[in-house]
Amino acid sequence: MAHASTADIQTFVEREAKAASVPGVAYALIDGDQVHTGHFGQTKDDGGRSVSEQTAFAIGSISKSFTAFAIMQLREKGLLELDMPVSTYLPELEKAAVGAMTVRQLLSHTSGLSIVQGNSNQTDVTTDRDALKRRVVYLATITPARAPGEVWDYSNANYQLLSRVVEVLSATEFGDYVESQILKPLGMNDSRMIDWEHGPDDAAPHRPWFWTKVQFDGRGTGRGSLGQGGVMASARDMATYLNMMMNGENDILTADSKAEMMQPASSISPSYGLGWFIAPERGLVFHSGANPGFEAFASMRPDQKKGFIILANGGSGFGFGETGYLRRGAAVLALGGQDERRPGxxxxxxxxxxxxxxxxxxxxxxxxxxxxxxxxxxxxxxxxxxxxxxxxxxxxxxxxxxxxxxxxxxxxxxxxxxxxxxxxxxxxxxxxxxxxxxxxxxxxxxxxxx
Known part of the structure; x- marks a missing residue:
C-alpha cells in the first residue's frame, strides 16, 4: 500500500476515533529529518483541554523498549552481560527457578515465564518505594511455565525483573533512572514516568463501558509495573525517541546496540528483538501498548528512517469501541504495508x-x-x-x-x-x-x- 498524505491520515484518525468513542488522539510521522504531528479531540470527554503534540499519554508496553534501552546502557558501562543469569545481578534469586533465566531471555520473552504469569499482578497498583522489590520476591516463588530458552511467550514478568536489575545496578530507583538517563538527555521534556496524579495538561484515561467509554480516575499501574508500562510521553517526544532509535549514530547508546535491539534475539525469538517486535521480511520494528484507559502503537522502518507513533486516551472495547483499527490502520497509512481489516x-x-x-x-x-x-x-x-x-x-x-x-x-x-x-x-x-x-x-x- 502506498503511503497516504498527512491530510488522509488526519481524516482517518478523526473518523475512526469517533467510531471507537476515543476522546483524544495524538500522532507523529517521522520521515528522515521531517516530523509531522497531528491531533484530535480532548484530554477528557467532559470538557478537557484540546489534545496537542505536547499532551502526555501513557504508552503502555512501548515502555518495555525504554527498559531494554536502560539494560543496554548498563551493558555498555560494563555493569552486566546479556547472557548471564539474572541471579548474578539479583542474588536473592539464586535459589529461585527464575534466577536461572538470562538477561537476554528476559529481554526477548524466551525466559519460560508465560503471558498469564506476567499478567497475574496487573491490579497491584501500590506505589511505595519497595513495590518493585516485593514484586521480585513474589516472582521468586513461582514456577515458570516452561524451561528457559524453550519457547517464546510474551510476559510482563520479564520486564518487572529487568527493571529491578536496572534499579540495583544503577543504585537509582527505576523511574528516576529512565527520566535522568533517557528522557532528559533526549530532550523529551513533556514526558516522564507515571506519577499517579494526572496533570491538567495530561490526557485522562477512559475505559470501555459497553458502547462508549468512561473516564477512569483510579491508578492504571503501580511502581512494580513501571518497567513494563510506566512511561508517559507526548507524540512530539516519541517522535524524538523513534528518530534516535533509527539515526544510526552513537549518542546516549551506541548505534550497534540500537541495531541489536531491532534484530531477532535468537532462533527462538525470530519476531522479537530486545524490547521491540520485528518483522524482518517487511522491514518493520513495532510495539503496541495498553494501560487501563490508554492505547498506543509505535512502528518504524529503520532502513528508510521512517516512523509513526499514535497515542489514544481510550482503551479498546470488546466488539464495540475497539481501537485496533484506529491505531494499526493509521500506521499502515503512514508507513505502508498490509491493509488493516476493520473489525467484523x-x-x-x-x-x-x-x-x-x-x-x-x-x-x-x-x-x-x-x-x-x-x-x-x-x-x-x-x-x-x-x-x-x-x-x-x-x-x-x-x-x-x-x-x-x-x-x-x-x-x-x-x-x-x-x-x-x-x-x-x-x-x-x-x-x-x-x-x-x-x-x-x-x-x-x-x-x-x-
Missing part, C-alpha cells in the same frame, strides 16, 4: 450474547420456580440427576467464564475487569446468573422428590 460483526455478536446471558439465566431460574408445582406433581418420576446435574453444569460454566475465557486472552478475571470493566462485569454476572439458575433448578427438583 462476530465480535459484536459475541459481546451481545454475553450481555444477554445473565438475563437468560435469570429467566430460566424464574421459569423453573414458576413451574415447581407442575414438576412436584410428577413426584418421584423426576430423575435424581435433575438435582445435581445443574450444579455441576454451573461449576463448568463458571470455570469457562471466569478462568478459561480470560485465560485465552492471557489474563485473569481481575485483570480483564481492570482493563475492560464492562466485559469483566458481564462475565461475573453471567457466572452468578448461572449459579442462581442451577440452585433454583436443583431445589425445585429436590422439592419434587420430597
Amino acid at each position: 460483526w462476530m465480535m459484536k455478536a459475541a459481546f451481545l450474547l454475553i450481555v444477554a446471558l445473565p438475563l437468560f439465566c435469570l429467566l430460566g431460574a424464574w421459569r423453573s420456580w414458576k413451574r415447581r408445582a407442575s414438576i412436584k406433581a410428577k413426584g418421584r418420576g423426576i430423575a435424581h440427576s435433575r438435582i445435581w446435574m445443574p450444579l455441576l453444569a454451573a461449576v463448568g460454566f463458571a470455570y469457562v467464564l471466569l478462568i478459561f475465557l480470560p485465560g485465552s486472552f492471557g489474563v485473569n478475571i481481575q485483570t480483564a475487569t481492570f482493563f475492560q470493566p464492562d466485559l469483566g462485569l458481564l462475565l461475573i454476572l453471567s457466572a452468578i446468573g448461572i449459579a442462581i439458575w442451577a440452585a433454583i433448578h436443583s431445589l425445585v427438583a429436590l422439592y419434587s422428590r420430597a
Whole structure:
C-alpha cells in the first residue's frame, strides 16, 4: 500500500476515533529529518483541554523498549552481560527457578515465564518505594511455565525483573533512572514516568463501558509495573525517541546496540528483538501498548528512517469501541504495508450474547420456580440427576467464564475487569446468573422428590 498524505491520515484518525468513542488522539510521522504531528479531540470527554503534540499519554508496553534501552546502557558501562543469569545481578534469586533465566531471555520473552504469569499482578497498583522489590520476591516463588530458552511467550514478568536489575545496578530507583538517563538527555521534556496524579495538561484515561467509554480516575499501574508500562510521553517526544532509535549514530547508546535491539534475539525469538517486535521480511520494528484507559502503537522502518507513533486516551472495547483499527490502520497509512481489516460483526455478536446471558439465566431460574408445582406433581418420576446435574453444569460454566475465557486472552478475571470493566462485569454476572439458575433448578427438583 502506498503511503497516504498527512491530510488522509488526519481524516482517518478523526473518523475512526469517533467510531471507537476515543476522546483524544495524538500522532507523529517521522520521515528522515521531517516530523509531522497531528491531533484530535480532548484530554477528557467532559470538557478537557484540546489534545496537542505536547499532551502526555501513557504508552503502555512501548515502555518495555525504554527498559531494554536502560539494560543496554548498563551493558555498555560494563555493569552486566546479556547472557548471564539474572541471579548474578539479583542474588536473592539464586535459589529461585527464575534466577536461572538470562538477561537476554528476559529481554526477548524466551525466559519460560508465560503471558498469564506476567499478567497475574496487573491490579497491584501500590506505589511505595519497595513495590518493585516485593514484586521480585513474589516472582521468586513461582514456577515458570516452561524451561528457559524453550519457547517464546510474551510476559510482563520479564520486564518487572529487568527493571529491578536496572534499579540495583544503577543504585537509582527505576523511574528516576529512565527520566535522568533517557528522557532528559533526549530532550523529551513533556514526558516522564507515571506519577499517579494526572496533570491538567495530561490526557485522562477512559475505559470501555459497553458502547462508549468512561473516564477512569483510579491508578492504571503501580511502581512494580513501571518497567513494563510506566512511561508517559507526548507524540512530539516519541517522535524524538523513534528518530534516535533509527539515526544510526552513537549518542546516549551506541548505534550497534540500537541495531541489536531491532534484530531477532535468537532462533527462538525470530519476531522479537530486545524490547521491540520485528518483522524482518517487511522491514518493520513495532510495539503496541495498553494501560487501563490508554492505547498506543509505535512502528518504524529503520532502513528508510521512517516512523509513526499514535497515542489514544481510550482503551479498546470488546466488539464495540475497539481501537485496533484506529491505531494499526493509521500506521499502515503512514508507513505502508498490509491493509488493516476493520473489525467484523462476530465480535459484536459475541459481546451481545454475553450481555444477554445473565438475563437468560435469570429467566430460566424464574421459569423453573414458576413451574415447581407442575414438576412436584410428577413426584418421584423426576430423575435424581435433575438435582445435581445443574450444579455441576454451573461449576463448568463458571470455570469457562471466569478462568478459561480470560485465560485465552492471557489474563485473569481481575485483570480483564481492570482493563475492560464492562466485559469483566458481564462475565461475573453471567457466572452468578448461572449459579442462581442451577440452585433454583436443583431445589425445585429436590422439592419434587420430597
